[in-house]
Amino acid sequence: MKIKATNIEGCFELYPTVFNDERGYFFESYNKVTFENLSGLKVDFVQDNQSFSKRGVLRGLHFQRGIYQQAKLVRVIKGEIEDVVVDIRKDSPTFGQYFKTVLSAENNKQIFVPKGCAHGFLVLSEEAFFNYKCDNYYNKESEGGILYNDVDLNIPWSISDSELIISDKDQVLPRFKDISAL
Template sequence: MIVKETKLKGCFLIEPTVFGDERGYFLESYNQKTFNQLTGLEVDFIQDNESFSTRGVLRGLHFQRGEHAQAKLVRVILGAVLDVVVDLRKGSQTYGAHYTVVLSSENKKQLFVPRGFAHGFVVLSETALFAYKCDNFYNKASEGGIIYNDKTLNIDWQLEASEFIISEKDQVLPNFENVIL
C-alpha cells in the first residue's frame, strides 16, 4: 500500500497493492494497523456507506459539524468519479483550498478525508458504485454543505454543467463564505 499526503494536510491518497493473475485480482482495501502506521493517525471507522449513481450525478459538497464531524475513507468499486474535498478547518494553512482526484474501479485509489472537510463527487462513467467508511455516525441536525458551483472555490468538475444531476437539497446549499461550522 502506498500512502501519500495530498496538498491538504491530513488528507491522504491511498493506493492499495493489487495482486492480479489470470483469474482476476485481490487487494486488501483496508487494514486498520497498516492505515494507522502509514498515516500516523488513529481512526476507528464505525459505519460503511454505499451509493450507486449514473453519469453526471453530483453529490456534495457535504460535511458534518461539531461533535458529529466525520472522517471518511472513500473509494469507487465500479466506474469512475471526480472526488472533491475542501478544507474547512479555520486556522489551517490550506483553509478554503480544495483537492480533486479521479477515483475509479481501474485505479483502485482511495482518499482519506479528515474531519473538518467538505466532500463531494461527480460521476464521470455511465454508472458508479461509491463506498466509504465513516468514523462517526451521521446526524441530520449536524449536516452542512457548500454549493457545488461556488465562485470562491472555482472547482473544475470536469463535466459540463448541463450534464449535472443534482438533488434539490444540494442545489440550495450556501456559498463558501456563508458556511456556518
C-alpha cells in the same frame, strides 16, 4: 499499500497493492494497523456507506458539524468519479483549498478525508458504485454543505453544468463564504 499526502492538511491518497493473476485480482482495501502506521493517524471507523449513481450525478459538497464531524475513507468499486475535498477548518493552514482527483474501479485509489472537510463527487462513467467508511455516525441535524459551483472555490468540474444531475437540496447549499468554518 502506499500513501501520499495531498495539498489538504491530513488528506491522503491511498494506493493498495493489487495482486493480479489469470483468475482476476485481490487487494486489501483497508487494514487498520497499516493505515495508522503509514498515516500516523488513529482512526476508528464505525459505519460503512454505499451509493449508486448515474453519469453526471454530482453529490456534495457535504460535511457534518460539531461532535458529529466525520473522517471518511472513500473508494469506487465500480465506475469512475471525480472526487473533491474542501478544507473548511478555520485554523487549518489549507483552509479554503480543495483537492481533486479521479477514483475508479480501475485505479483502486482511495482518499482519506479528514474531519473538518467538505466532500463531494461527480460520476464520470455511465454508472458508479461509491463506498466509504466513516469514523462517526451520521446525524441529520449536524449536516452541512457548500454549493458545488461556488465562485470563490472555483472547482473545475469535468462535466458541464447543463449535463449535471444535482438534488434539489444540493442546488441550494450556501456559498463557502457563508458557512461557519469548523
